Amino acid sequence: MQSKSLFLTSLLILLTLQLAFAHLGTLTGTVNDAQTRLPLRGVTVKLVGTGKLALTDELGRYRFDRLAPMLYRVEFSHVGYASIVQETAVGDDQTAHIQTSLVSAPVNLSAITVSALRPADQQLISSIDIKLRPIVNSQEILRLVPGLFIGQHAGGGKAEQLFLRGFDLDHGTDIRLSVDGMPVNMVSHAHGQGYADLHFVIPELVESVDFKKGPYTTDQGNLATAGWANMRTRTTLDRSFVKLEAGQFNTYRAVAGINLLSTAARQQDQSAYLGGEYSYSDSYFDNPQHFKRVNVLGRYHSHIGSNTNLTLTASTFWSKWNHSGQIPDRAVDSGLIGWFGSIDPTEGGETSRTNLNAQLTTVTPKNHIIKNQFFYSNYNFELYSNFTFFLNDTLNGDQIRQKERRNLFGYNGSYATQATIGRTSWTTTLGAQYRQDLTQGSELSHTKDRTITLERLQYGNVNEINAALYADEVVALSSRFSINAGLRIDYFRSQYDDLLAAPATTKRVTQAIVSPKLNLYYTVNPGLQLYLNTGKGFHSNDARVVTAENGREILPGGYGTDLGIIVKPFPRLLVNAAAWYLYLQQEFVYVGDAGVVEPSGRSRRMGLDLSARYQLTKTLFADLDLNTANPRSLDAEAGQNYLPLAPVFTSTGGLSLQTGRGLSGSLRYRYLADRPANEDNTVVAKGYFVTDLQANYSPAGLARNKYTLGLTIQNLLNTRWKETQFDTESRLKGESQPVSEIHFTPGTPFFARLSLTYFW
Structure with a gap:
């Protein structure tokens, strides 16, 4: 019964x-x-x-x-x-x-609401920033991520050195960077793991930057421990344009974006454009840089069916430069060279990258979303550096060449479906990713004057595969509370052909890693949201390292958590704050500059992030980012456990003006505090405070202007600062004993540029 x-x-x-x-x-x-x-x-x-x-x-x-x-x-x-x-x-x-x-x-912060559907939305911060602070150079792309600092070693030639959340990320070891979903980081790179050169992006064609700090996003895999960022370039141009720039230090630049289809074709949901950039500068160094860069990009977008979008992108990039390298304090203090001088004036490099990217998005009759992306890159890199001068070779010097040729291809695919029962809705996403890197002639050699090869130290080929499957579930239990859970499985096969061995040898190792994620979001009201992010990420090691170590510690994990709040205490004020923690397991790191393997041990980092955006008036906006970190090694004694060059406090902020009557611009600062340069903090990398100015005038107003005049000033107050710093042991010519001290690259002095942009 x-x-x-x-x-x-x-x-x-x-x-x-x-x-x-x-x-x-x-x-x-x-x-x-x-x-x-x-x-x-x-x-x-x-x-x-x-x-x-x-x-x-x-x-x-x-x-x-x-x-x-x-x-x-x-x-x-x-x-x-x-x-x-x-x-x-x-x-x-x-x-x-x-x-x-x-x-x-114009941007209006009063219209922004906090929602459980927009969880922990630093994307919102990015959207506001890119509307108020138009990107004027490639470095500004990375600075859109709150708390991300950059340092340039070669005046725009090499990839930037990156700093975020208590990490000296080198050129990309623990931050995953992509453009339109195509990976930028180069694994097992000749200059270091994760090397990420974004200079193939034309700044004027960037539409937005998606990002998140921490290892909490299921579809972001290798290297996404400190965080990730994806630059999205424009699908179409609202108008064609030509931009000309000229500035100090014999600096010139020309940029253009041309619509290739008629207005009638664009109204039928088809668009195509061609973008190009040429740059030249001697820069501010005593040794002229003779920097040259060429960028070309073409894009076609179409609705090939009522529910299918196709986007095809092709681009090519080439750059060549001389650079002055890192210089020791003692050489400047003694008067041997000036602040912008050089010890080895033959340093420099050349690099190129050609990309093909096809993206297809389909919505089925039952409202399922299917995404397919295929990408390919052909990449070349050659760099000459001298970090220790005459430490090892007192006759010829210690210059090295790092060189490689690479083919990179891969696939990103996903299937997403939505369902609702009562007040509960959920979105299920299943994804698959594949990436394969094939390098030829990955080389580290001892050279002289950039022309003579004295000895090959490493020479071989890398064949590295990363395949992944993931599942992601977002459950909105109500309009206030949502849960995001995900699971990711990555498989790696690393192979290295050592061509210097006699006979040549091939070693390969494999390993897999599982990365779970769990994120909770609770919206108290349209002006207050609380969130908890937890997850595991990882950072792969160089193929030359893991094969030499017989597969030990190929994929050390990183475990992180964020406890945060998004609040709008007033209609025109938006604040995002988080307390965070990140633990990294033991890993072996390949030091490309020296060709050796160094164990880094376990580490932990914790800190606080604060981002605030405030609309002072209808046309004037203020922003502030504060970031603290306490990075420490867990395998060293107290007092000997500092992580060299890891930032402990950073801040950026400024004022942005958008009048709608032709005037716009921004006045900004960035501050990086003093930080340890070695493990016991007896050597300190000095901090800096630098201000920049951007001003634009459009006679007909911002919406319908025919041309725009621009003035950009980097380092408005002409501050003398060190952009990158290292505690390095070196020997100058004639010195009997080596000296260990700070070696640095000088930061940009007062640098003004004028621009004229014409639209049609």
């Missing part, structure tokens, strides 16, 4: 639910940019008076299910666009559809 009663009760509940939902309707819609007609993702869609919210996806779509039949007021808001309200009626058992176009408008 109990079983029969339970069955009848369950049946009654199901029938009641069916009757309750029998006469409910559905509201769907798409949102696009009124000028480009491209879909807008991340638009907040609110059903006024109901408490229901949604965000548009990559195709600009949103959906509300189980709505009572009535007239609804639908509000649309997005950073950098004017908010609008539309009305539509939803009938019994019917689906209503709205097509919405948003018009660009």
Whole structure:
């Protein structure tokens, strides 16, 4: 009798639910940019008076299910666009559809709401920043990530040295960088693991920067321990343009972006454009840099079906330069060289990269999203450096050459589906990724004057495969509380052919790693959200290291957690704060400059991040980022456990002006505090405080201007500062004994540039 009663009760509940939902309707819609007609993702869609919210996806779509039949007021808001309200009626058992176009408008922080659908949204910070602080050079792309500091070793030739969350990331060891989903980091690179050169990106073509700090995102795998960032370039151009720049130190630059299809074709959801850049500068060093850079990019975008988007991108990049290298304090103090001088004036390099990227997004009739991406890069690199001068070879000097040729290809694919039952909705994403790097002639050699090869120290080929599967689930239990859980499995096969061995030898090792993620978000009200991020990430090691170590510690894990808050205490103030912790396991690190393997041991980092954005007036905005870190080695005694060059306190901030009447600009500062340069903190890398200025004038106003005049000043106060610093043992010519002290690259002095941009 109990079983029969339970069955009848369950049946009654199901029938009641069916009757309750029998006469409910559905509201769907798409949102696009009124000028480009491209879909807008991340638009907040609110059903006024109901408490229901949604965000548009990559195709600009949103959906509300189980709505009572009535007239609804639908509000649309997005950073950098004017908010609008539309009305539509939803009938019994019917689906209503709205097509919405948003018009660009000045940023208004009052329109921004905090939502469980936009969890821990540092993406929101990025969207605000890129609207208020237009990117004027490639370095500014990376500085859009709050707390990320950069240092240039070669005046724009090499990849930047990166600093984030208590990490000296070198050129990318623990931060994953990509452009339109295509990886930038080069694993097992001749100059060091994870080397990430972003100079193939034309700054004026960057549309947005997606990022997150910590190892908490399921589709971001290798190297994403301190965090990750993905630069998204423009799918289409609203207008063609030509930009000319000229500045101090014999600096010239020309940039252009040309629409290749007619306005009628673009209105039919097709677009194509060609972008190009040429740069030249002798720079501020005593030894002229003769820096040259060429960039070309072409992109085609089309709706090849009613529910399928295709984007094809091809680009090529080439750069060549001389650089002055790192110089020792004693050489400057003694007057041997000046602040911008050089010990070995024959340092320099040449690099190139050609990319092909195909992205296909399909929405099935049942509202499933399928993404496929195929990418290929051909990459070449040659760099001459001299860090120790005459330490090892007192006659010829210690100059080295690092060189490689690389083919990189891979695939990113995902399948996503959404479902709703009552007040609970969830999104399931399944993904697969593949990447293979094939290098030829990965080389470390002892050279002289950039022309003579004295000895090959390492020479071989790398064949490295990284394949991954992942599953990600986002469950919105209510409009206030959501859970994101994910699991990722990565497989690596590392192979190295040692061509210096007699006979040549080949070694290969394999290993896999599982990375779970769990993130919780609770929105107290539209002005307050709490979140907890937890997850495991990892950082692969150089193939030459793991094969030499017979596969030990190929994939040391990193375990992190963030406890944070996003709050809008006032309509025009947005604050994001987090306390974080990160633990890294033992790993072996390949030091490309020396060709040796060094164990780094276990480490832990903890700190606080604070980002604030405040709208002072309708046209004036202020921003502030504060970041603290306490990085320590866990395998060394107290007092001997500092992590060299790891930042302990950084801050950036400034004022941005957007008048809408032709004037715009920003005044910004960046501050990096003193930090240990060695393990016992007896040598200190000095901090710096530098200010920059950007001013623009458009006679016809920002929206419909024909041309824009710009002035960029780096280091407005002409501060003397050290951009990169290392505690290095070296010997100058004629010295009887080596000396260990700070070696540095001088930072940019007062550097002014004028620009003229013409639009049509």
